[in-house]
Amino acid sequence: MLDEAAVQELRSKHYNATLVDVRKAHDTLWCFRVKPDFPIPPFHPGQYTTLGLGLWEPRHPASVVEENLDEKKIRRLGRRAYSISHPVVNEANNGHFSLAPRDLDYLEFYIVMVAGSKEEPPPVLTPRLFLLGKGDRLYMGEKFTGEYTLEPIENIRGREDGLVVFAGTGTGEGPHNFMIWELLASGFKGRIASIVCVRHKSDLAYEGIYRKLEKKYPNFSYHALTTREADTIHKKVYIQDYVESGQFEAEIGREMDPANTHLFLCGNPSMIGAPKIRGGEKIWPGGKKGIIQIMEARGFQMDVGKNRGNVHFEKYW
Numbered sequence: 001m002l003d004e005a006a007v008q009e010l011r012s013k014h015y016n017a018t019l020v021d022v023r024k025a026h027d028t029l030w031c032f033r034v035k036p037d038f039p040i041p042p043f044h045p046g047q048y049t050t051l052g053l054g055l056w057e058p059r060h061p062a063s064v065v066e067e068n069l070d071e072k073k074i075r076r077l078g079r080r081a082y083s084i085s086h087p088v089v090n091e092a093n094n095g096h097f098s099l100a101p102r103d104l105d106y107l108e109f110y111i112v113m114v115a116g117s118k119e120e121p122p123p124v125l126t127p128r129l130f131l132l133g134k135g136d137r138l139y140m141g142e143k144f145t146g147e148y149t150l151e152p153i154e155n156i157r158g159r160e161d162g163l164v165v166f167a168g169t170g171t172g173e174g175p176h177n178f179m180i181w182e183l184l185a186s187g188f189k190g191r192i193a194s195i196v197c198v199r200h201k202s203d204l205a206y207e208g209i210y211r212k213l214e215k216k217y218p219n220f221s222y223h224a225l226t227t228r229e230a231d232t233i234h235k236k237v238y239i240q241d242y243v244e245s246g247q248f249e250a251e252i253g254r255e256m257d258p259a260n261t262h263l264f265l266c267g268n269p270s271m272i273g274a275p276k277i278r279g280g281e282k283i284w285p286g287g288k289k290g291i292i293q294i295m296e297a298r299g300f301q302m303d304v305g306k307n308r309g310n311v312h313f314e315k316y317w
Contacts, residue, residue, distance in 0.1 A: 002056050002074065010054055014077055017051075017140035019132050020106050025205035028062075028113040029171075030130065031085065035106040036140045043084070043144035044151070045178035046264075046314075050141035051109065052079035053128040063127035064116035077139055078124035083266070083314070084144070085110040086178035088209050097212060099185050107140075110174035110205065148314040150179055152303060153262045162190025163254070163261040167239050167291060169197050172267025172316055177206060179264065184217055190260070192220045193252055197239045197271070199228040221252060239271050244294050258299045258310055265291050265313040272313045274302065 002010070016037045023031040034051070043049075055074050059066065085108040091097045113130045114123040132138065156162030164183060166176040173196050183192050198204055203226075210222035227236045242248050249255050256263070265272045273290010275282040284293050292302045292311055301309030 007054075007056055010056060010075060011137055014052075014054060015137040015139050016142075017138055019134060019136045019138060021134060022132075023205070026202050028115075028130065029203060029205060030111055030113075031087075031205060032109045032111055032129070032132075033087075033106045034109065034138065034140060036142075038142055040103075040105075040107065041142070041144055044146075044149040045086070045182045046083070046149040046175045047144050047146035048081050048083045048175070049107070049144045050079045050081050050139075051125065051129070052077040052139035052141075053125060053132075054078070055124070057128045058131055059127040060113065060115070060130050062115050063113075064118065064120075064122040066122045078128065079139065079141070080125045082109045082111060083146075083148075083175035084108070084178060085174040086181045088177055088181045088206070089213070099181060102182075102185065108177075110171045110177070112171050146314075148175060148264070148266070148312060150182060152308060152310070152312060156190060156260055156262065157186075158189060159260060160189045161260050162188070163252075163256060164188070164190065164192050165256065165261065165263045166192075166194045167197075167243075167263065167265050167271065168195070169239070169267030169271050170203065170316075172314075173206060175266055175314065176264065180220070184213070184220065188219070190219065191252065191254070192217075193223065193248075194221070195223045195225070195239055195242065195248065197225040197227065197242075199226065201226055201229060223248065223251065238288070240273075240288055240291060240294060243291060244289070256295070256298070256300075258301075261300075261310060263291065263295060263300070263311045265311065267314075267316050269315045269317065272315055274304075274313060274315065277304075 017034050020035045021033040087100045089097045090100045113126045116122045168176050226232050273292045275284045295311050300311050303309040303312040
């Protein structure tokens with residue numbers, strides 16, 4: 001164990017950001033607002049950066065215990081990449097709200113605590129992140145990057161028949177918050193729909209915001225699916241089921257057409273269903289079909305490599 005002087009020295013050396021606010025959906029699902037010491041560089045909605053804490057920091061008691069760290073390893077940083085989210089709206093005390101500005105002096109991250117299990121290596125970062133409080137220091141990477149952006153939809157930006165569909169599982173909703181904000185703030189003329197699948201209603205941290213936005217923006221709709229509530233646990237509807245059955249299109253009142261529709265998928269790889277490509281041939285995952293396979297059967301193409309398709313994705317593990 002390091003003494004307090006050594007810990008303070010390491011924090012001063014490595015930490016370059018401050019946790020300025022935390023919005024808690026529940027005990028293990030938080031929105032972290034982090035202000036870096038450095039000027040926030042230009043970046044695009046959908047991109048990511050890294051957060052980190054020293055391995056010398058304490059861990060949440062609910063997490064799997066780490067093996068003893070030696071004197072050298074305990075001085076290192078544990079880092080992980082996180083998509084940049086966005087608060088989406090500013091809420092006034094009188095109940096009125098408006099879209100939040102693009103440029104804030106902090107960045108928002110939508111994070112779930114991973115406690116780990118005996119079968120897997122103990123998570124390095126989230127058991128430490130979830131012991132932080134307002135004013136605590138941490139590390140933020142100065143590089144902001146990622147290919148998961150709205151750049152591919154330029155061909156439908158000015159079209160009233162355009163449709164952008166976001167499908168996210170859990171915290172895969174994070175980057176979509178910023179992307180949806182950008183479309184609304186820029187006056188996107190087409191339709192915007194966000195599908196989110198979580199276990200419990202309490203996992204829908206942004207639902208209240210989006211229900212208000214539905215009333216203000218007639219071209220936006222929010223579609224929440226749960227799989228562990230009393231009324232859904234025995235009749236689960238996953239995003240794949242929701243799309244393939246036609247239920248989603250029935251609710252938005254139109255079909256998804258490759259000529260004017262882009263889909264953005266983020267989160268669980270099973271929902272996404274990206275194939276492996278060997279010798280130019282696609283090898284699809286076994287089990288339930290993912291969204292990519294469902295949509296390619298309808299004439300859509302996944303966006304991968306030099307193939308700029310209309311189904312874009314970001315896997316979270």
